[in-house]
Amino acid sequence: MSMRSKAVLITAALVFALSLTAPAVAVTLNGAGATFPEPIYALWMSKYHDLTKARINYQGIGSSGGIRQIKAKTVDFGGSDAPMKGPDLREAGLIQFPMVVGGVVPIVNIEGVDAGELRLTPDVLADMFAAEITYWNDERIATLNPQIALPDEPITIVHRAEGSGTTWIFTNYLDKISPKWHETIGTGKIVPWPGGVGAKGNPGVANYVQRVDGSIGYVEFAYAVQNDLAYVLLRNSAGEFVSPTIESFQEAAANADWANADGYYLVLTDQPGEGSWPIVGATFILMQKEQDDAATARSLLEFFDWCYTHGGEMAIEKDYVPIPENVANMVRETWKTELACDGKPVW
Amino acid sequence: MPNAAVRGASEHRADRAFRVLTAACSLVVIALMAGILFELLANSREALGTFGWRFLTSDAWNPGRAEFGAASSVYGTLVSTAIAMLLAVPLSLAVAVYLVEVAHPRLAKFVGGAIELLAAVPSIIYGMWGLFVFATLMQRHIQPVLGERLGFLPLFQGPPMGIGMLTAGLILALMVLPFITAVTRDVLLMVPPVLKESAHGVGATMWEATRGVSLRYGRRGIVGAVFLGFGRALGETMAVTFVIGNSHRISASLFAAGNTIASSLANEFNEASEPIYLSSLFTLALVLFGLTLVFQIAAHFWVARMQRQETGDR
Numbered sequence: 062m063s064m065r066s067k068a069v070l071i072t073a074a075l076v077f078a079l080s081l082t083a084p085a086v087a088v089t090l091n092g093a094g095a096t097f098p099e100p101i102y103a104l105w106m107s108k109y110h111d112l113t114k115a116r117i118n119y120q121g122i123g124s125s126g127g128i129r130q131i132k133a134k135t136v137d138f139g140g141s142d143a144p145m146k147g148p149d150l151r152e153a154g155l156i157q158f159p160m161v162v163g164g165v166v167p168i169v170n171i172e173g174v175d176a177g178e179l180r181l182t183p184d185v186l187a188d189m190f191a192a193e194i195t196y197w198n199d200e201r202i203a204t205l206n207p208q209i210a211l212p213d214e215p216i217t218i219v220h221r222a223e224g225s226g227t228t229w230i231f232t233n234y235l236d237k238i239s240p241k242w243h244e245t246i247g248t249g250k251i252v253p254w255p256g257g258v259g260a261k262g263n264p265g266v267a268n269y270v271q272r273v274d275g276s277i278g279y280v281e282f283a284y285a286v287q288n289d290l291a292y293v294l295l296r297n298s299a300g301e302f303v304s305p306t307i308e309s310f311q312e313a314a315a316n317a318d319w320a321n322a323d324g325y326y327l328v329l330t331d332q333p334g335e336g337s338w339p340i341v342g343a344t345f346i347l348m349q350k351e352q353d354d355a356a357t358a359r360s361l362l363e364f365f366d367w368c369y370t371h372g373g374e375m376a377i378e379k380d381y382v383p384i385p386e387n388v389a390n391m392v393r394e395t396w397k398t399e400l401a402c403d404g405k406p407v408w
Numbered sequence: 409m410p411n412a413a414v415r416g417a418s419e420h421r422a423d424r425a426f427r428v429l430t431a432a433c434s435l436v437v438i439a440l441m442a443g444i445l446f447e448l449l450a451n452s453r454e455a456l457g458t459f460g461w462r463f464l465t466s467d468a469w470n471p472g473r474a475e476f477g478a479a480s481s482v483y484g485t486l487v488s489t490a491i492a493m494l495l496a497v498p499l500s501l502a503v504a505v506y507l508v509e510v511a512h513p514r515l516a517k518f519v520g521g522a523i524e525l526l527a528a529v530p531s532i533i534y535g536m537w538g539l540f541v542f543a544t545l546m547q548r549h550i551q552p553v554l555g556e557r558l559g560f561l562p563l564f565q566g567p568p569m570g571i572g573m574l575t576a577g578l579i580l581a582l583m584v585l586p587f588i589t590a591v592t593r594d595v596l597l598m599v600p601p602v603l604k605e606s607a608h609g610v611g612a613t614m615w616e617a618t619r620g621v622s623l624r625y626g627r628r629g630i631v632g633a634v635f636l637g638f639g640r641a642l643g644e645t646m647a648v649t650f651v652i653g654n655s656h657r658i659s660a661s662l663f664a665a666g667n668t669i670a671s672s673l674a675n676e677f678n679e680a681s682e683p684i685y686l687s688s689l690f691t692l693a694l695v696l697f698g699l700t701l702v703f704q705i706a707a708h709f710w711v712a713r714m715q716r717q718e719t720g721d722r
Contacts, residue, residue, distance in 0.1 A: 125679030132681060215567035222654035224471065224679045249472040258571050258665040259654030261675060272543055273569050 094127020094140030100283040125224025139347040142226025147323035159343040162382040187239035192255035218257025219278035224250035230342035234330040309338035355402040451690035469656035476688035484666040491577025504592035526586035535650035543570035566661040574662040576652040595629030635707035645670040
C-alpha cells in the first residue's frame with residue numbers, strides 16, 4: 062500500500078474511533094410562538110438547561126406564527142395566547158394546555174408621566190385605540206387625570222404588525238366593554254386598526270412606545286417592567302382603579318374554571334373581583350397529538366412538568382401567575398390520554 | 409495561424425467543452441428564474457382566482473375576514489422608492505462629480521473608500537440606526553418643521569410620529585446613495601482625459617466641461633447605475649420594515665405609516681396559515697417581481713435609445 066493510501070486509511074480509522082467515543086448529544090427541542098410568555102420561558106429554559114443539559118429553544122414570532130409552525134410540524138411545540146376552540150383543535154390534530162397566566166397592560170409615552178400615574182376607564186381606552194379620541198389633552202382623559210398636565214399632542218397608537226395573541230387578549234377585552242369596538246373592530250390576532258404603527262412582537266411595541274413621543278401601546282406586563290415603561294391604571298368591572306401587579310393578576314386568574322373548559326379554552330378578561338386586573342390571559346402550549354418520536358415527546362413533557370412543579374416561584378418573580386397544581390394534574394392526565402406515538406402513550 | 413493545423417482536434421474539443429459548460433451555466437440561471445416565476449404563479453392562483461384584478465386595486469387587508477388587496481403595499485413600495493430616488497440621484501451625481509473633478513486626489517480616495525464602505529453596510533444596520541437614532545430626530549426636529557412650513561400640502565399633514573413613509577424613504581435614499589455614487593464615480597473616471605482637456609482647451613468652465621463632456625459621455629453608465637439603485641430600493645426589506653410603521657392603509661401624508669411589499673412579506677409570511685392568506689402573500693411577491701421586470705425593461709429601452717441617439721449624433 063502506498064504512503065498516501067496508508068495515511069488516508071489511518072485518518073479514516075481515527076475519525077471512526079473518535080466518533081464512537083463522542084459524548085451523547087444533549088436533547089434539543091424547538092418551539093416557537095407568542096412573545097407574551099417569552100420572558101418567563103427564557104428563564105425556565107435557561108434554568109432547566111443548567112439542571113439537565115437539555116436545550117429548549119423558543120423563538121418569539123407571534124401566536125399566529127406559533128400555530129402555523131406547529132401545524133406544519135417544523136417545531137416540537139407552539140406557543141399561543143389566543144386559545145383555539147375545541148373543534149378547531151381536534152380538526153388540526155393538536156392539543157393545547159395552559160402554561161402560565163399573565164397580564165396585558167397599556168403603556169404610554171408622555172413627558173413627565175411615570176408608571177402608574179395615568180388613569181383610564183375602559184371606554185376611554187377603547188376610544189383611544191379606535192382613534193375616536195385623538196389628542197392627549199382631550200376632555201375625557203383630562204377629567205380622569207386632573208393632577209397631570211396633559212400635552213396638546215396627537216395620540217399615536219402602537220399595535221402589533223403580525224398576528225398576535227397579546228392583541229387577541231387585548232381586543233377581547235375591548236370587545237367586551239365597548240359596543241362600538243365590538244361592531245367596528247372586534248376580537249382577533251390581527252384586527253383592522255384605525256391607524257397608528259405596527260411593531261413586531263411585544264419587544265417591538267415596547268421599543269416603539271419608547272421612541273415615539275405621545276404614543277400608547279399594549280404589552281405583556283413583564284416587558285413594561287423590563288423596559289421601565291409608564292403603564293396605566295385601569296378601572297375594573299368593580300369600579301376600582303387597579304394597578305397591574307402580581308396580586309391583581311392572581312385575583313383575576315382565581316376565577317378561572319379550567320375543569321369545564323373544552324380543550325382548556327378559557328378567556329380571563331374583565332374578571333370580577335375588587336382588585337382584579339381587567340386584562341389577564343393564559344398562554345398556551347400546542348403540541349401534535351400524534352408524536353413522531355416518543356423520546357423527544359417525553360423529554361418535552363418532562364420540561365413542562367418541571368415548569369409546573371418547580372417554575373412557580375420564578376414565574377411570580379416575573380409577575381406571571383403560575384398554573385395551580387390541580388390544573389397541572391388535569392393537564393398531565395390530558396398528556397396521558399391524548400398524546401401518543403404509534404398508538405402508545407408517551408407520558 | 410501557422411500552429412492551427414497542429415493544434416487541431418484537441419483544441420476543438422476544449423473549445424466545445426467550454427461552450428457547453430458556459431451554456432449550461434446560463435441555462436441554470438434561466439431555469440432558476442423560470443422556477444421562481446412558476447412557483448409564484450402556481451401559489452398565486454388561489455388568491456387571483458378569488459379576487460381577480462380587484463386584488464391590485466383593493467387596499468383592504470383583513471386576515472380575519474380573508475380580504476386581501478395589494479394596493480397599499482404597491483403604493484408604499486412606489487412612494488418610498490420615489491422619495492429615495494428623488495433624493496439620492498442628484499446627491500450621488502453631485503458627490504461623484506465632486507470626487508472626480510474637484511476634490512484633491514487624496515481626499516477623493518479617502519471619501520471614495522468611505523462611500524464604498526457605506527455601500528457594503530448590511531441593510532439591517534441602516535434599519536436599526538433608522539429606528540434608534542433617525543426616527544427620534546425626525547419626530548422631534550425635522551417633521552415638525554416640515555409640518556409648519558409645508559403643512560398646506562397634504563403630503564406633510566398629520567402628526568409627526570418619526571416612523572412612517574418619509575423616514576423609510578430617507579433611509580432608503582441613504583442606502584442607495586453610496587451605491588449610485590460609487591458606480592457613477594467609476595463611470596466618470598473612464599471618460600477619456602483628452603475629451604475633457606479639449607473642452608477646457610476651447611474655454612469651457614469646469615461646470616460646462618463636466619456637463620457637456622463627462623456627464624454626457626457617461627450617460628449610459630449613469631442611467632444604468634441609477635436603475636441598479638432603483639432595483640435595490642424597490643426590494644429593500646429590513647431597513648424599511650423597521651421604520652415604515654407597518655400599516656396597511658393608503659394615506660396622502662408622508663408622515664403616516666405604510667408598508668411595502670417586501671416589508672409585508674417579511675412581517676406576515678411566518679404566520680400565514682390559511683391558504684388564501686399565503687396565496688395572497690405569494691401574489692404580492694408576484695406583483696413585486698412584475699414591477700421589477702417592468703422597470704428593468706424600461707431601463708433597457710432607455711439605455712438602448714440613448715445608444716441609438718449617440719450613434720445618430722455621430
